[in-house]
Amino acid sequence: MRRLPLTLLAASLALATGIASAADKATVIPQAAVKTAEQLRDKAMDDNTGYKIVESLTTEVGARIAGGPNDQRARDWAVAKFKELGYDKVYTETVTYPLWERRSEHAEIVAPFPQSLSLIALGYSAGTPKGGLTAEVVKFDSLDALKKADPAxxxxxxxxxxxxxxxxxxGHDYGMGSGVRVGGPVIAAKMGAAGFLLRSAGTDAHSRTPHTGVTGFRDPKDAIPAAALSNPDADQLDRVLAYGKPVKVKLDLDVGFNGSYTGANVIGEITGKKHPDQVVAIGGHLDSWDPGTGAIDDGAGVAIAMAAGKMIRDLPQRPDRTIRVIAFANEEMGLWGGRAYADKHAADVGKHQLGTESDFGARKIWRMTASVKPSAVGAIEQIAKVIEPVGVAYDAKRPGGGGSDLSQMHGKGMAALTLTQDGTDYFDYHHTANDTLDKIDPKELAQNVAVYAAFSYMAAQADGDFGSAPGAFAKDGASD
Structure with a gap:
């Protein structure tokens, strides 16, 4: 190797050190921005904008199953609400997905002790033949037991x-419950089962209100009839099976695939004054399941994000970076809106400053986790100090995932938070007819808005970035 003269070597080292220092420069949130965020937090705690938004959505639109009668109404509502709240840029991005429809469902034990069952069909379930399907029931106490069963x-x-x-x-048990709901029907179908039932993925032990949700079917030709029993009805079926006699159940599900549907993500922006092309992304999903009115899942998330953006918009000066609020399409049947957004914006992942979605109800946020570059951890700690007074603890040992839909953008390399609400009773109501506005406490919802407004503003004002780049967090193991 040819040696460089000493002076040139020194200059080269100085240049290299300077580049490294610039790349590793700590991201810091200016004190003026911290003070403003504290003011935003305190104002939001006594503000009812978020509650008024979710009240409007659940009252004026109601249930919003993807591709259903209220899908377009919900999108029209979101566009109008963004404009009413003062967002300066409002637009939609199309999302196409399989259209699945529910018309009716019924089930009964026909032998040995005839009686009706309370159940609900699962998303992407096949319908039963005309007149219903009657077959013997075979029980498994776990998904693993089903996997190990003799197909015969x-x-x-x-x-x-x-x-x-x-x-x-x-809410960590949901991973187990949803795993049965999503994977169980697919496994059973491959083994030649005629149909599939599960105990609802829910924690309401004493309510005859079954919990719907999506299965893992994506192709109509692979699907079999699949439904969830309410927990008391599952208990009853368990008792009947315990007699040791053959148990036959009749399913009559008028549901199924019906082509495809093109909906849209609805997006509102508060445009940044210094870096308008750099965005802080927050949101919730606009669709819901059809039995209730989608208040906690996920009208609350849409309302929290919309209200947080509105509070930042009402400040005397615009934020330095753009606040982008996304009302995602069809999260419930496979993150279709989140995946479409990530595919469309993958090339711009480096311009996504920081992001997360609210999709775990409306109880108080109690924990924050983050996936950011090492030199931005100090800025996360600054955010943590601002939201700590309203009950949020920062867990530095856990990664952030971005929430359900924005997990897809995080997978592309977006720096992300997870803001975890108290989900103690969330799965009492999740995906049921009881997901209604009365489950939301306005004061608890306001705390969510306060946290989202404070963190979003601080991220928008940060001196430096949080590390978003293609593939940046591929190995952090983030999950929500």
């Missing part, structure tokens, strides 16, 4: 998997 014991029967969920503040 399942073929032509209705597979029933019963797994009990318990209440937890972070």
């Amino acid at each position: 014991s399942v073929k032509g029967k209705i597979v029933y998997v019963t797994v009990h969920m318990e209440r937890h503040k972070d």
